[in-house]
Amino acid sequence: TQLLEQSPQFLSIQEGENLTVYCNSSSVFSSLQWYRQEPGEGPVLLVTVVTGGEVKKLKRLTFQFGDARKDSSLHITAAQPGDTGLYLCAFERRGSYIPTFGRGTSLIVHP
Amino acid sequence: GAVVSQHPSWVICKSGTSVKIECRSLDFQATTMFWYRQFPKQSLMLMATSNEGSKATYEQGVEKDKFLINHASLTLSTLTVTSAHPEDSSFYICSARDEGARGEKLFFGSGTQLSVL
Numbered sequence: 001t002q003l004l005e006q007s008p009q010f011l012s013i014q015e016g017e018n019l020t021v022y023c024n025s026s027s028v029f030s031s032l033q034w035y036r037q038e039p040g041e042g043p044v045l046l047v048t049v050v051t052g053g054e055v056k057k058l059k060r061l062t063f064q065f066g067d068a069r070k071d072s073s074l075h076i077t078a079a080q081p082g083d084t085g086l087y088l089c090a091f092e093r094r095g096s097y098i099p100t101f102g103r104g105t106s107l108i109v110h111p
Numbered sequence: 112g113a114v115v116s117q118h119p120s121w122v123i124c125k126s127g128t129s130v131k132i133e134c135r136s137l138d139f140q141a142t143t144m145f146w147y148r149q150f151p152k153q154s155l156m157l158m159a160t161s162n163e164g165s166k167a168t169y170e171q172g173v174e175k176d177k178f179l180i181n182h183a184s185l186t187l188s189t190l191t192v193t194s195a196h197p198e199d200s201s202f203y204i205c206s207a208r209d210e211g212a213r214g215e216k217l218f219f220g221s222g223t224q225l226s227v228l
Contacts, residue, residue, distance in 0.1 A: 040221070088155070
């Protein structure tokens with residue numbers, strides 16, 4: 001059973017379009033993390049959201065943590081081919097720094 | 112910034128042979144390293160936690176005799192896939208914790224693609 005459900009699983013869009021990916025759970029988390037993984041590479045941490053309702057921006061990426069700290073979203077504005085990759089949300093196991101990942105959203109941005 | 116080096120990047124081997132994958136923390140010491148496995152278009156699944164100077168902790172369902180982990184120094188952990196079979200073909204990723212960094216950050220290697228023929 002996946003504690004973190006990510007949707008959509010796959011997304012194929014044209015350059016310049018906007019998109020939102022979601023990370024949902026029935027559990028409450030102290031924080032959630034978003035990673036991006038490019039093919040043949042390890043994941044790279046993008047952001048950690050900690051406070052319910054928090055919004056963080058990273059250039060064209062906007063991350064939001066739900067008020068109840070059960071869900072999070074990632075919005076990309078004017079997507080570019082360089083945004084192509086697997087976007088993973090993760091939570092850290094209680095009492096450790098071990099991330100447990102969702103299934104991820106595989107994004108392809110066509111030029 | 113902190114770097115985790117993983118070697119080799121890819122390996123092709125015959126069924127029945129053993130393959131060793133190395134994970135090194137290049138500019139920090141790591142008492143704890145983690146090994147993940149990832150199938151195409153799937154998420155990373157934690158296999159085991161590698162502890163320097165002691166036995167690794169394996170996740171449920173992971174065969175410890177199949178996936179041998181050695182963490183003999185503060186900068187090196189190795190994963191050996193013994194008697195590899197085609198179903199072991201996967202992308203293996205290690206990560207290491209920089210305990211000296213603010214917030215104890217976790218860094219990932221670039222992964223090893225294993226193909227067993």
